[in-house]
Amino acid sequence: MSLDDLSRDQIQTLLDEQTAAHRALKDRGLKLDLTRGKPSPEQLDLSNDLLSLPGDDFADAGGVDTRNYGGLTGLTEIREIFAPIMQVPVEQVVAGDNASLAMMHDNLVFALFHGVPGSEQPWGVEESVKFICPVPGYDRHFALLEEYGIEMVPVPLNEDGPDVDAVREAVKDPAVKGMWLVPTYSNPTGSVVSEAVAAELAALETAAPDFRIFWDNAYAVHHLTDEQTKTADILGLCVASGHPDRAVVFASTSKITFAGSGVCFLGSSPDNVAWYLSHLGKRTIGPDKVNQLRHARHLKDVDGVHALMDRHRAILAPKFEAVVSILDERLAPHGVASWTEPKGGYFVSLDVVDGTATRVIELTREAGVAMTPAGAAFPYGDDPRDRNIRIAPSYPSPDELAVAIDVLATSVLIAAAEHALAG
Incomplete structure (x- = not known):
C-alpha cells in the first residue's frame, strides 16, 4: 500500500521492519561503490587490444612519426572517426588527450583571460560572469564554474532538454555568457535534447554577444536499447540561425575504450577552433599522438565505434534493467519515489520524498554503500527539495549491484517512514 494510505501504526511497523533489514545489511560489512559512472573491468577488457597497439609502425596516415613533437590538432585519422559522431566537419575538430573535461576547463580559462x-x-574583467546550468545536471560542470567564481543560474531540465522559457529569460542578462548541456542521455536523468529545443537554443537572442553553449556530448553512442537516439546537430543549427560561433561541442572515448587513457575532442566554428588552438599552443606542443594512433587502429572507423558500443551495451543494459526492476518491486508499491528509465547513458536519477535524500545517503553509507552526495546534481550541491539521488550502475558486478540497490531501497523506505511520522 502507498505510504499515504497507511495509519501511523502501520507506518511505524514498516519503519521497524526496514530498520531491522538495514541492521542486517550493516552486519554484512559491505563495501560497495556507486559514486561515479565508471566502466566496469569487463567493459575495459573490451579494449585490451590497445595495449599491443600501435605496434612497430608509429607513422600516421601522412607518414609522420607520432612519437615526436607537433600536431596540435591531433591525428587526422582519429578526427575522421569522431567528426561524424560529433556532427562537425573534420577540419573543425581538435583531438586531444584523455579528458574532455580538460578541454572544457581550458575554454573557460582562455575565455576568462582573453575573451x-x-x-x-x-x-574575467567583467563585473560578473554567469552560466546557465540545467538541473539535475553534471557535478563536474558545476565544480569547474565554482572553481573560477562563475555564478550558476539553474534552470529546469525537462525530458526534451532545458526549459527554453527559463533560458530565454536568463539570457536577457548580459552577464550570462554561456550554458552547459549534455544533449544525449544527460547526466543524471538520461533526457535527450530534442531537435526543436536545440533549434530554439541556437536561435536565441542573447544580451551577451559572445554567449556560448558548451555541448558536452559525452554519451552520444552510449545506447542501452536498440533505439539509436540521434543527437541534434547543434553546430549546424547555430550556423543556420546566424550564430555560427555559439556552440562548442565536446566528446571523448572515456567510456568507449580506457576511461583514463582515451582521446578527447572539441568541435566548433572555424573562428572558435583557431582561437582555441592559438591559446592551446602556449600550453602544449601537441597531444599524445601515439595514443591517438592506437585508438584509430583499434576502432578503425565509425562502424567500429558502434560495434564496440554494442558490446558495452550487452554488459550495461542488464544492470540498468536490474536497478529498475528492484526499485519497481521495493518502492513502487509505497509511492515514496520516482526514477528514470533511461535509453542510454550511465545513470538512473532517483527522486525520493522531499527533504529525505540526505538522510537516504547517510543510511546507505552506514550500510556500506557509497553513493554520490545528495544534491550533487545541483549547483553548489544544493538541491532545494533535497530529493534527488544519482545511481551509477556501471561499475559493480551484477550481484553487488543488486545488493547495493536493495540497501538503497531499504534506506529510502526508512527515510520516508521517518519523515511521515515526524510530520
Missing part, C-alpha cells in the same frame, strides 16, 4: 571571438573584453 572569445565576439567578446568586447576578457570575461
